[in-house]
Amino acid sequence: MNILSRLFSFILVLPLFVLSACGQAQNSNTQNLTNNLTDKPMNPYYSKTDTVKLVLPDAEWKKILPGDVYEVSRHADTERAFTGKYWNTDEKGTYYCAACGNMLFRSDAKFSSSCGWPSFFEQANKSSVVYKEDNKYGMKRIEALCGRCNGHLGHLFDDGPEPTGKRYCMNSIVLDFVPDKK
Secondary structure: OHHHHHHHHHHHHHHHHHHHHHHHHHHHHHHHHHHHHHOOOOOOOOOOOOOOOOOHHHHHHHOOOOOOHHHHHHHOOOOOOOOOOOOOOOEEEEEOOOOOOOEEEEHHEEEEOOOOOOOOOEEEEEEEEEEEEHHHHHOOOEEEOOOOOOOOOEEEEEOOOOOOOOOEEHHHHEEEEEOOOO
């Protein structure tokens, strides 16, 4: 009888244990997803609210940024067309600089340009993005840089839609996206 009693207790308790464990795992995964969107534990300079200009030595950027983000942001590398995570998305939300957290663009300024990179017709505010002449590779272009950390984002062209006629052609790898709350 003692064995049957223990077996019966185990059978009654097992579903409660499984349900609570699954619930904890689900909450943990949800929390990790949220943290990945908003927190950068290796980057103490990352902030979605701070607007103070960041001037850091290259060695510090290399230490705190993932390699691919570092190469694009700090050395003006470019991801291949049609490979970035945001080139073909239309979810509503806000795009931030992946290096420093500066707000760059709202999704309502994003448009499909068929160029293979996420494209926007205007920046979030007048100080979100700054510009620099880029004459590399025998081309005359305007480089678009983060207004807070001066990291390379992409280029600005004059072939976008109205009302601005601009096309901010950005690299997905240097963008963080936070969807609007539903």
